[in-house]
Amino acid sequence: MFVQSLPLEVIQKISAGEVIESPVDCVKELVENSLDAKSSRVDVEIIKGGKRYISVRDNGTGIHRDDMEKVIQRWSTSKIKDVSDLLSITSFGFRGEALYAVAMVSRLVIRSRFFQDQLGIKMRVEDGKVLEKQEIGMQIGTCVEVYDLFYNLPVRLRFLKKEDTERNRIIKLMKEYALSKWDVHFTLTSNGRKVFDLYPCQDVKERVELLFGQKFEERKNSKDGVSVSLYTSLENTRGEIYLFVNSRPVQNRNLLEYIRKTVGYKKVCVCYIDLPTYMVDVNVHPKKREVRIYKERLVKELIRELFKKTPSYFNFVLAQEKASYTSNVEIIGIIDKTLILAKIGDYLYFFDQHLLSERLLYEASGDLMASCKGALKAGDDMSKDAALELVRAWLNFENKEVCPHGRPIYYRLYIGDIYKNLDRRK
Ligand code: ADP
Ligand code: MG
DSSP states (O other), rough: OOOOOOOHHHHHHHHHHHOOOOHHHHHHHHHHHHHHTTEEEEEEEGGGGTTTTTEEEEEESSGGGOOOGGGGSSTTTTSSOOOGGGGGGOOOOSOOHHHHHHHHHSSSEEEOOTTOSSSEEEEEEEEEEEEEEEEEEOOOEEEEEEEEOOOOOOOOHHHHHOHHHHHHHHHHHHHHHHHTTTTTTEEETTTTTTEEEOOOOOHHHHHHHHHHTEEEEEEEEEETTTTEEEEEEESSOOOEEEEETTTEEEEEEHHHHHHHHHHHHTOOEEEEEOOOGEEEEESSSOOOOEEETHHHHHHHHHHHHHHHHHHHHHHHHHHHHHHHHHHHHHHHHEEEETTEEEEEEEEEEEEEEEHHHHHHHHHHOHHHHHHHHHSOOOOOOHHHHHHHHHHHHHTTTSTTTOTSSSOOOEEEEEEEHHHHTTTTTO
């Protein structure tokens, strides 16, 4: 009398909304597909925190033209064939429901050119249905564009967070993939502005330093088939920990807390754990990133040993870093009466003159209001000597990155990158 089966369309939307709950889930699935397709470059673009638009473009193997319509069908995957494959998963995806779910809850455009084909296929999908399919000229690889996520699922739309929050989640996610696949070129653009452009690196350390813009210490340890590589920032900042198990970004609260205690609360720490796949339980739920490790005790032991005794050469490295950092500051100029451009060590720094001066006053007085009012404004004249003094003072601050309100004080470029981009070896 009262009970009736739900229409298929409603069931499909509900389950799609479980796989893709927010823009970050969508970006995650698309980026993982690109990485599974062996791409060496992945470009991600978002507008309005991904709520309005998401695009993920790669130069991977592409999708075969005969598969184009299959990829948006539920449980269609090229990655596993039978149950036994589940025991040795090396790809990110395998459930074959991500593209299906995205297709159900957005307006989707997929362009793909299979590596053995001369032309690509463009396919437009709405509400899970193919509206248009045509041949197009394009580079080998795939580009998936997602417009108006949840336009047809108002409940989900209402529960999306503010643009800033959604964007920050995506930035965090992209950082994780950049750290996991350090040899892949990643770019992230948000509302038309580059958030980062990370060229392919030679090793993990190079990527870690490139991403966080500072030097890191490397520590390694291994035993019984389990190995740990751990990178900690030399400078103290707001502590952050990134954990990877067999290259997969994961959460494991217990282990994260252990690392935080061991490493200290003010360090950025990137920890890679590698162990045979049979020792890890990657939960088969689509989004659970919580993993269980069967040799967790051993992993902790390996980490603890790394910090038991700091080899003396670490201290030596530290001392050297500091010295070279503080010694040579060169003020190159002041741009638009707003930005101080300085060369410090191997970096070009762009300081916001107001924020820098405000931070200096705050450091001296501890009074936020007064220092904000008293500080130099953008547009105020300043001599190079005054700028030099400001920057020199800044070098001695504890937490150099932010102004008293938490805004970044500077933006910096590694000069080596500039040479690299100009194809000049230095
Ligand atoms: P899964 O990743 O679990 O296999 P998806 O729904 O995410 O499922 O993708 C379905 C299939 O579409 C994949 O198995 C793959 O064959 C193909 N595919 C999706 N994205 C790409 C891409 N960027 N490059 C190449 N093939 C892709
Ligand atoms: Mg996938």
